[in-house]
Amino acid sequence: MKKVAFLTLGCKVNMYDTEAMQELFAKRGYEIVDFEDKADIYIVNTCTVTNLGDKKSRQMLRRAHRTNPDAIVAAAGCYAQVAPETVAKTEGVNIVIGTKDRASVVDIIENYADKTKVLNAVTDIKTERTFEPLEISRLKDRTRAYVKIQEGCNRYCSYCIIPYARGPVRSRLPEQVMDEVRRLAENGFKEVVLTGIHVASYGLDLKNTDLIDIVKQVNTVDGIERIRFSSMEPLAVNEEFVDAMKAMPKVCDHFPLSLQSGCDKTLKNMNRRYTAQEYCEAVERLRAAYPDVAITTDIIVGFPGETEEDFIQSIEFAKKVGLSKIHVFPYSPKTGTPAAKMKDQVPPDVKNDRAARLIKVSDELNRAFADRLKGRVMPVLFEIKNKDGFWEGHTTNYIKVLLKSDENLKNRFLDIKIGEYCGDETVYGEKCENTK
Ligand code: SF4
Known part of the structure; x- marks a missing residue:
């Protein structure tokens, strides 16, 4: 039995893609082993969200090669997609796949014959118009299943490379989503997290469906008792959305609502398409429907041009809206994005200081949220x-x-x-x- 090992860097979508590739190999009779073990094939599902993600991806590819110099090493995922030539030159890499054609990953690897040549199988993602049929039915050691409902993003936030790495919005057909959710329920999962690169865009490229519609369908699956979202754009949280969610008791009162900054000037520079006030209104709508709602978020600190006053605005805003948890990211320039070329880059020590201060606020907010529920x-x-x-x-x-x-x-x-x-x-x- 041939052995294959995987390593995933980056986000939940990448994790989902890895799980799906693992199932494809398992169905074809391969044994899945740990990344540290000796395997015949290594697949590193790379990340490019920051330049550090690129570096780590290259390190992991080299590590795979050193663990077994005779193995085939394949790079898949976002970094492989945006920089295939650089990835191909990384020590030990045999195959570069990217964010397309993962459904054929087993065939690509089995047909790879000449180990003296690196196979670059990456093709243009910008013109991709359909959701790649990757699927999962079980997840090792987990009770919460991530279900990928869409791929890609049309937003082009100024700091983000993802639209270049994942291409435009492609939604998974409702019947495919439902097949997967039913399969997961049959395998004992009680909780699903609807995930994607830009979940709020679900249905944009399909006729007669949208996010509300797919949640309504998932809500009908027997055995699934909790539905969550991996992240949500504030503009999607309008009255229609909140009314629809509230009518479905399986939808959890936890919404990861992406903020990135509480300062309008910074939001504009980030090319986010909402204001702090609009974010606040989304939170108010959710809070009116769900008294104990948890609103968690991501905030980038030290974005180019962010002054101390702008940062304080972000902190005050986070406190005012009563977020329950903030994932804090010091801004990290990503080559190839407009923000990386912006003037007024913030020095690393200032970014780190702001990150530490915001993490402290997050801890306080989190504690206050939990304390409020004590005894319930x-x-x-x-x-x-x-x-x-x-x-x-x-x-x-x-x-x-x-x-x-x-x-x-x-x-x-x-x-x-x-x-x-x-x-x-x-x-x-x-x-x-x-x-x-
Ligand atoms: S919404 Fe913005 S941050 Fe999120 S994936 Fe799209 S471009 Fe990137």
Whole structure:
């Protein structure tokens, strides 16, 4: 039996693509082994979201080659797509695939005969118009399934390389989404996260469907009890969207609503297409519908031209809207994007200082959010037992709950009384009588 090993860098979409490629290899009789093990084939699903992502991708490709110099090493994913020539020259790389043709990855590798030549199988992504049929049916050691519903982005935010790496918006056909969700439910998954590069664009390229419609369909699948989104654009959160979500109890009261900055000048320079006020209105709409809603977000600090005053505006805005968690990213210039060429780049020490200050605010907001729910009884879906013997699970509004139990709680719902906050977005929980 031939052995194949995978390594994924970057985002949830890349992780999904890796899982799907693993299933293709498993169906063809390959054994999937750890990346550190000796394998016949290594596939590194690369990332290019920052220049650091590029560097790490090259490092992992070299590492695969050193683990087994006789193996075939293939680079797939975003970095391979935007810089195929550079990737092809990386030590040990045999095949460069990119973000297209992953559905044929097994054939591409099996047909690769001449190891003295690097095969560059990357083709133009800009003209791609259909969603590549990659699918999954199970996920190793996980209870939450990511379901990719769309690919690509038409937005061109000034700091982001993704539209060049992933191409334009392509939505997965509703029947394909439904087949996958049903399959996952049959395999015991109770929670799905609808994911994509720009989820709010779902349906833009299809007739008679949109994000609301696909969520309504997923909501009908027996066995699926929770539906989440991997990220959401604030402009998508209009009244129609909120009313529709509220009518579906499986949709969790947790919305990762991308902010990036709370300062209008910076948002404009980023080519984000909303203002801080519009973001605030989206939050208010959600809060009116879901009193305990968790709004989590991403914020970039030290974007070119961001002054101390602009940064303070961002901090004050995050506090004002009551975000429950902020993922903080110091701006990292990405070659090939307009922002990388902007004047007034912010020095690294200033970026790091702002990042540390915003992380502190995020921790405070997170603690305040959890403290507000202390004493409440909430359903928790348990996922995994940690090394300290606690079961870890999440509430619908994404508070991580720890519970000491000798029972096997994996993939089980329990009603839990929310206890003390113990840091790191986590609370202790106490078991109540009712379980389902
Ligand atoms: S919306 Fe902006 S940040 Fe998100 S993938 Fe598209 S271009 Fe990148």
